[in-house]
Amino acid sequence: MNDRPSPSLRETNVDKLPRGCFDVLILGGGINGAVSAASLAARGAKVALIDRGDFAAATSQESSNLAWGGIKYLESYEFGLVRKLCRARNLLIRSYPSTVREIRFYASHPRGLRHGRWKVLLGTWLYWAIGGFFTRRPRLLSPGDIAREEPIVEVGGLDGGVEYSDAYLHDNDARFVWGFVRSALDHGCVAANYVESLGSRREGGEWVTQARDLVGEREVRIRSRLLVNACGPYADRMNALDAVKTKHRHVLSKGIHLLVDRLTPSQRVLTFFADDGRLFFVIPMGPKTCIGTTDTPADRPEVKVTPEDRRFVLDNINKRLRLPRPLAEGDVVAERCGVRPLAVDVAGDGARGWVQLSRKHAIETDAEKRHITIFGGKLTDCLNVGEEICAEAQRLGIALPFAGRAWYGEPHPAVREQFFHQARLMDLDGMTSPHSSEALSTRLWRRYGAEALGMLEAIRRDPRMAEVIIETSEYLRCEIQEAARREMVVKLEDFLRRRSKIAEVVRREDIRRAAGLREACRILFGDQADAKRAEYFGEAQATASST
Numbered sequence: 001m002n003d004r005p006s007p008s009l010r011e012t013n014v015d016k017l018p019r020g021c022f023d024v025l026i027l028g029g030g031i032n033g034a035v036s037a038a039s040l041a042a043r044g045a046k047v048a049l050i051d052r053g054d055f056a057a058a059t060s061q062e063s064s065n066l067a068w069g070g071i072k073y074l075e076s077y078e079f080g081l082v083r084k085l086c087r088a089r090n091l092l093i094r095s096y097p098s099t100v101r102e103i104r105f106y107a108s109h110p111r112g113l114r115h116g117r118w119k120v121l122l123g124t125w126l127y128w129a130i131g132g133f134f135t136r137r138p139r140l141l142s143p144g145d146i147a148r149e150e151p152i153v154e155v156g157g158l159d160g161g162v163e164y165s166d167a168y169l170h171d172n173d174a175r176f177v178w179g180f181v182r183s184a185l186d187h188g189c190v191a192a193n194y195v196e197s198l199g200s201r202r203e204g205g206e207w208v209t210q211a212r213d214l215v216g217e218r219e220v221r222i223r224s225r226l227l228v229n230a231c232g233p234y235a236d237r238m239n240a241l242d243a244v245k246t247k248h249r250h251v252l253s254k255g256i257h258l259l260v261d262r263l264t265p266s267q268r269v270l271t272f273f274a275d276d277g278r279l280f281f282v283i284p285m286g287p288k289t290c291i292g293t294t295d296t297p298a299d300r301p302e303v304k305v306t307p308e309d310r311r312f313v314l315d316n317i318n319k320r321l322r323l324p325r326p327l328a329e330g331d332v333v334a335e336r337c338g339v340r341p342l343a344v345d346v347a348g349d350g351a352r353g354w355v356q357l358s359r360k361h362a363i364e365t366d367a368e369k370r371h372i373t374i375f376g377g378k379l380t381d382c383l384n385v386g387e388e389i390c391a392e393a394q395r396l397g398i399a400l401p402f403a404g405r406a407w408y409g410e411p412h413p414a415v416r417e418q419f420f421h422q423a424r425l426m427d428l429d430g431m432t433s434p435h436s437s438e439a440l441s442t443r444l445w446r447r448y449g450a451e452a453l454g455m456l457e458a459i460r461r462d463p464r465m466a467e468v469i470i471e472t473s474e475y476l477r478c479e480i481q482e483a484a485r486r487e488m489v490v491k492l493e494d495f496l497r498r499r500s501k502i503a504e505v506v507r508r509e510d511i512r513r514a515a516g517l518r519e520a521c522r523i524l525f526g527d528q529a530d531a532k533r534a535e536y537f538g539e540a541q542a543t544a545s546s547t
């Protein structure tokens with residue numbers, strides 16, 4: 001018998017989709033769909049959320065993991081946008097102190113750059129001021145400072161640099177998105193991954209969406225008073241399918257990152273100007289370093305890392321760092337690749353240069369059809385998107401009985417206190433995991449919030465719950481059980497790439513060889529364990545289901 005509760009949560013939700021009429025159906029469970037679901041559900045609307053893949057499996061898992069105020073938009077004098085993004089960043093840091101953390105950006109300044117070093121420093125001070133002096137103060141760096149503090153940076157050719165602050169997502173973007181999906185579920189949202197909208201049409205004053213459950217291979221009809229298109233780079237296709245005309249559309253910008261072994265022990269983002277003049281980052285990511293990114297036009301959302309992309313990133317990094325030997329393709333542990341959906345006016349895009357295209361989001365409402373499309377945006381701006389969607393939904397007549405209710409943020413400080421107190425009593429941090437330098441209690445609290453209290457109880461009952469199952473990763477048995485029970489893991493990739501970041505920091509071959517992987521699969525998938533494992537590694541197995 002298969003008694004895994006997590007898939008059954010999904011199955012139960014798929015069963016609920018055709019029942020009754022939802023206030024709002026949200027198409028797409030990336031960051032924009034997830035915050036829309038979390039905010040509307042917390043405020044009392046009857047909400048459904050579907051994604052044709054896993055939650056956050058498109059653009060929202062391919063970002064640079066930064067919550068940043070957009071310093072580079074100062075160059076295009078978009079002060080309003082910078083102010084808005086800085087405020088959004090500050091709000092994220094305040095609301096998620098364990099997850100969204102201030103980090104120093106250590107920016108090299110090459111001699112002869114179009115803006116002098118003092119002008120760049122002035123820019124960082126302006127940025128700091130626009131951000132309400134919320135972060136630590138910027139500082140000027142001499143070549144000597146850089147050589148002393150970050151000896152890995154090649155200082156020949158530099159006349160110094162500047163250091164300033166922004167923020168980063170500690171666990172990664174996809175896990176951050178999952179937090180909002182989880183919160184939406186906790187407020188009664190009917191959410192299901194691997195359910196694809198095949199198109200929606202108006203029928204008797206309601207939307208009827210024909211959708212396909214890609215796991216159970218069945219079709220469902222979902223009725224809703226309001227439809228929100230949060231399909232990110234696929235939003236234009238979805239609007240075409242649903243006969244919705246908009247004033248905005250997307251242009252797509254492809255960006256890649258490469259993950260390599262940790263290059264420098266410091267917890268800073270090293271920042272350079274790449275050969276194409278764009279900012280280029282070396283970002284700490286757990287035990288690895290994430291390098292990127294690129295910014296090239298794409299004509300479709302389905303993109304892959306090409307040999308040229310890889311060469312560009314590796315060449316740029318090898319020129320700017322003093323490494324024992326140049327980084328080569330063999331050093332790449334994992335890759336990330338996605339498209340930024342950039343919102344432009346249907347009437348007049350193209351007037352601006354490619355890299356100047358704005359990263360603003362636009363929420364476009366068709367009041368007559370009761371339809372909303374979310375265009376563009378950034379992870380950084382997600383709390384604003386949630387608020388704006390609530391305001392628009394109310395304007396379109398959706399009742400939000402708890403309109404003033406806070407829908408984001410970490411649990412109440414008293415819950416936090418209780419968790420850390422219990423963890424101390426159990427000496428949880430004495431049980432350190434070999435692949436993490438971070439205290440176990442800090443890590444569990446950051447990832448699971450109030451749910452981490454249940455994990456403490458599980459560990460008290462059975463100390464084996466605190467054991468790492470997949471060697472070379474830091475994830476404990478109780479975390480995998482939590483994923484199986486509450487995190488709607490359908491495929492092994494959902495767990496390895498998005499609920500955890502194992503696939504980002506451990507080479508595929510090492511994951512395949514890990515003796516504990518089979519046990520992890522058993523916990524996650526019960527009697528389908530072997531098939532799901534084979535599916536992930538692309539191994540031929542007659543029973544490997546392809547959802």
Ligand SMILES: Cc1cc2nc3c(=O)[nH]c(=O)nc-3n(C[C@H](O)[C@H](O)[C@H](O)COP(=O)(O)OP(=O)(O)OC[C@H]3O[C@@H](n4cnc5c(N)ncnc54)[C@H](O)[C@@H]3O)c2cc1C
Nearest residue numbers: 028030031032052058059060064066197232255378379380
């Ligand atoms: C290289 C790169 C770096 C970036 N760096 C940063 C950064 O550091 N900081 C930052 O704030 N932002 C960053 N961004 C921008 C940010 O990642 C995106 O703006 C954001 O993730 C877009 O989220 P979304 O929800 O709109 O789209 P997506 O995450 O793409 O979600 C759309 C969802 O719709 C689903 N969907 C599509 N069609 C259907 C259908 N028919 N039925 C059901 N579901 C469907 C898809 O499966 C997908 O999950 C970066 C982007 C890139 C590409």
